[in-house]
Amino acid sequence: MNAFTSSPLSSRAAALYCGFIRLVDRLQPLLALGLRLYVARLFLLSGLTKIRDWSVTLALFENEYHVPVLSPSVAAALGTATELSMPALLALGLGTRFAAAVLFTFNVVAVVSYPDLPDIAVKDHILWGLMLLVLFVHGPGALSVDRLLSRAPAGPI
Numbered sequence: 001m002n003a004f005t006s007s008p009l010s011s012r013a014a015a016l017y018c019g020f021i022r023l024v025d026r027l028q029p030l031l032a033l034g035l036r037l038y039v040a041r042l043f044l045l046s047g048l049t050k051i052r053d054w055s056v057t058l059a060l061f062e063n064e065y066h067v068p069v070l071s072p073s074v075a076a077a078l079g080t081a082t083e084l085s086m087p088a089l090l091a092l093g094l095g096t097r098f099a100a101a102v103l104f105t106f107n108v109v110a111v112v113s114y115p116d117l118p119d120i121a122v123k124d125h126i127l128w129g130l131m132l133l134v135l136f137v138h139g140p141g142a143l144s145v146d147r148l149l150s151r152a153p154a155g156p157i
Helices: 008-052 054-063 072-092 096-113 119-138 145-151
Strands: none
Touching: 008 054, 008 072, 008 096, 008 119, 054 072, 072 096, 096 119
16 A cells, blocks of 8 residues: 555545545436436427428428438428427437437438538538437436337236
């Protein structure tokens, strides 16, 4: 043992640090919930904007957004359905990793499909993509339906 590890000051500092880490660990479920709700709101509002005036949405997909492979009307319908359904799953924390993966892919397609996207908007999409990746990799957190379902006893199939 060296002098640093055996001193009362280092023991107190280690105890304070461990206490701080335990406190931060308790905040993880709130952070995951906050991420889920923030990203869900963004995509849901976009989907609601699209259904507000379908003719404008179709015109945007025909003239502005160039989604690879899909026709503009199919891309508009799928995009809108994605923006209306996946945020609900994300907010509830139900199928969180699936919803995060779908929205992450949707986010990438949105950036690729709109070449005139300003730099500031690209930065927003990067931030949203990172948030979705955190949810995909880290999971929904304790405040989620996924967590409740994982603790439910398995019944007969």
